[in-house]
Amino acid sequence: MTNIIEAEGLTKRFGKTQALAGVNLSAKAGTVLGVLGPNGAGKTTAVRVLATLLRADSGRATIAGYDVVKDAHKVRQTIGLTGQYASVDEDLTGTQNLVLIGQLLNLTTRDARARAAELLEWFDLSDAAGRTAKTFSGGMRRRLDLAASLVGRPSVIFLDEPTTGLDPAKREEMWEVVRRLVTDGSTVLLTTQYLEEADALADEISVIDRGKVIAHDTPDGLKRVIGGQRIEVQPTDITRLDEVNSILARVGGATPVVSGRNRLSVPVPGEESLPAVVSQLGAAGISVTELSLHLPSLDEVFMTLTGKATSAEETAA
């Protein structure tokens, strides 16, 4: 099966910065490709090249078989783009924002209005339809922005960090939307700084750092490479920390480490380890104030893949 998104050897330089240093990306129709990386890794640049906003210095890319340079017009008929900074028109109302896009996509004014109303309802914005976008909260703006990119029912949707800056509840809502888009048959390319988000949504993940893809795998495959999940336990009674330590060592097959005040953490092979820990804690009669299953953080992923901290970390240090 051919890939609906296909990029080969994309490079792009801005002055002294090599934003893209040979990026390959691909996604099959009806799937979510997660592009995971820290700030400044080249995620946005890659999306802008694929969405025909920016021309790469070299390399080639096709969307649904159309070249992003030679058939840019066809590509634009195929895609929807939601940028990192919600690009809604602040002086227009929710409805006006969406109707304008509909008219630019050659819908009749009546169809454009119907489509706008439909999308506003879907994104819980019906009440705010007549208000200017300037009065919208950050989350509402993001939703309006996403709605705007869906007016033309694109088969390929680019979401550039759609949840950055959203609170956890709004993030969950956004995830639901993405899942539904895929159910409807769209292909989604999503950039994110959160492994958790890529894991929750993506069929395949490309990890990108300094303009290069440094790993490409399914979420499970990636987790195997980077050491999978960790279980963290904090016993109520700290005198029983040693007993917790031996239970975790047994289940995880590795020496647990102290990961905070009176808290122990151990890498585990998979989700099935959690019930094992719970039943053994129960059998020993140890109550806990905290028990959780964690994915490694983006920093840990990068540590494992590159042997060094993320570029962002480095500059901060």
Add this chain to the structure above:
Amino acid sequence: MTTSMVKSVTETTYKATTSGTDQTSGHNFVRHVLALAKRSLTKTLRTPEALIDVTVQPVIFLALFTYIFGGAIAGGSTGQYLQFLLPGLLAQSIAMAGVAIGQNLNADIEKGVFDRFRSLPIARSAPLVGAVVADFVRYLILCVITLGFGYLMGFRIETNVVAAIAAIALAIAFALCFCWISVWVGMIARTAGSVQGIMFLLVLPLSFGSNTYVNPATMPGWLQAFVEINPLSHLVSTVRGLLVGGPVTKDLLWTFGWMGVLLAVFVPLALRGYRRRA
């Protein structure tokens, strides 16, 4: 965001959209331009201060120049000076009113609104042309306010209605050509503020180095040479002739020539600047 709503979204069908051709057809181009012009107009009307340069500003200039300089320049007769000044001030106000479009477009690009337009299957030029078309309304307001307030101050059209309408039409048409300079500057300037700075550097010599305020006969020779080729001078002479009488043919041809030059030079420059702006 309930499931039933989602169903309704996916089940609704409508004729999707895009014309089968590769390029946007002429008919669609006009529709896109009008939709984008409507957007610009809505924005302008939501922020009334965006109309100051075509309402309050010309009124203040008209009053200032007439009552402060009028007497001195026209030997005591402010009324006579107003007849001379108003057509010129109309042209000068038009040149200044063009500054705003470049600022607005620059701000739009900074905010990322244009990223959306650029990702849509519309002609690249449509957002720029749309903004210019919307400016038509601002220039019309400018002409009506200037003539209306001028009338209250005692200005009288000495020709006829047809000539007066022709004067307004010419002034607006010239403005729609002149503002492409501002559009271009808006594409290449880093910030909206610098658009204003650059444009004023250009507009001030053009408006004062002309026959707007005084008869150029007393100016030094090099300045007279500049006034001679200044496009605003020819616009002023034509509008003056159409409103208060006098020969217009030669200046009208000059004005048309300049309009052609402005379009031929600055439309391509603006479009190139827009394409290059990442």
